[in-house]
Amino acid sequence: MTDDFIGDRYQRLTMYFRDKAALGGRPAKRPSAFKEYPGSRTVSLEGASIPEGGLWEALFSRRSRRTFTADPISLETLSRLVFAAQGVTARAGDIALRTAPSAGALYPIETYVLANRVEAVDPGLYHYNILRASLELIKEGNLGGSLAEAALGQGMCERAAAVFIWTSVMDRCKIKYAQRAYRYMYLDAGHVCENLYLAAEDLGLGCCGIGAFFDEEVNALLGVDAEEETTVYLAPVGPVKEKTR
Secondary structure: OOOOOHHHHHHHHOOEEOOEOOOOOOOOOOOOOOOOOOOOOOOOOOOOOOOOOHHHHHHHHOOOOOOEOOOOEOHHHHHHHHHHHHOEEEEEOOEEEEOOOOHHHOOOEEEEEEEOOEOOEOOEEEEEEOOOOEEEEEEEOOOHHHHHHHOOOOOHHHHOOEEEEEEEEHHHHHHHHHHHHHHHHHHHHHHHHHHHHHHHHHOOOEEOOEOOOEHHHHHHHHOOOOOOEEEEEEEEEEOEOOOOO
8 A cells, every 4th residue: 555645545544453543633622413504594394294114214214223133134135135235236338337326336345244144154254246146255154253353342243143344446446536536435335335224224134334443354354455455344234132213
């Protein structure tokens, strides 16, 4: 990773390490949680009719849910979740268009799935082959504890039925957008994770995005080098003890 460019430096300097404190200062005062323009003319949106069911119900009920049960999910459920996150929906020449948008249709985000308890799937770490709509086994075994430790001790990575891990192949985006690619690749990851959130809600499951992890440790688990490909986001998903709004 080159230090000569601001985007590359940002990526390196914002990594978490066990033996180093997070860099940078914090504001002295907490800002207001909301912004208003007092005295302005307004148009009320209260009382608008929101359709029931489907997407609208998922939007209304979506929360980050962390209290996973030990119940498994089916392979069909996992397939639906993976499709919601990054499934191919159409072709435009050589471009495989996905369920989530991507800047310039460059799709730098790769999806990995850590299967803890998925019926008909051996526990282990898998890569989602988008073109073949299949999971490729990378490492066998119960790796949830290792991922939880790498995610700053967040035990939900071990308790959830599966954990989605997203990486970015930076040069896919940098080839067009240079250093601004770092903005876009994180936006792309956010689009993908929100799709997973909404699909999980619709399927009666819980989901929780995780941005706090020791970068080098998760990268090592995946076998990626942080130079060409690096971890950007995690999301455990699975049955939860209860769902409250």
